Amino acid sequence: MQKNNDLNKKMVPESTQFYLLETASERDHRIRELFNTLDRNKSGLLDSKAIQRGFTTMTHLPARTKYANELLSRCDTSQDGLVDFEEFKAYVNDKENELWKLFKKLDRSGEGQLDPTDLQIALLRAGMEIPETDVVNFMQLMDIGICS
Numbered sequence: 001m002q003k004n005n006d007l008n009k010k011m012v013p014e015s016t017q018f019y020l021l022e023t024a025s026e027r028d029h030r031i032r033e034l035f036n037t038l039d040r041n042k043s044g045l046l047d048s049k050a051i052q053r054g055f056t057t058m059t060h061l062p063a064r065t066k067y068a069n070e071l072l073s074r075c076d077t078s079q080d081g082l083v084d085f086e087e088f089k090a091y092v093n094d095k096e097n098e099l100w101k102l103f104k105k106l107d108r109s110g111e112g113q114l115d116p117t118d119l120q121i122a123l124l125r126a127g128m129e130i131p132e133t134d135v136v137n138f139m140q141l142m143d144i145g146i147c148s
């Protein structure tokens, strides 16, 4: 557990400021990099195994089949069982916008900073019970362009 805590400290962004400063093309590039990281055999498509493998590689946490399948079913708008880059990008943009709206609501001081604990408390208040590891995963997802 200690190992995971150290890892999380290293992996979790110190602030969400990068998100404020990011241009559209930087964002596109970041999402492309994330997609390529997941797409290890460079097929241009992700299946649930690729997502699961990618997550294990990125987070060093045990594979989470449920999480990968959920992600796949939400990303895969064409419902062919595979996620292409456009589907992936739409999903990430969607999720980030959601988080961003939530973040702006929470960041009352306007400092542009929020840590995973703040986020988790906020989600709890909103009636969403999300394990801390998922929050951390999510923040890592958002931050992958900086940490990789």
Ligand SMILES: [Ca+2]
Pocket: 076, 077, 078, 079, 080, 081, 082, 083, 084, 087
């Ligand atoms: Ca698809």
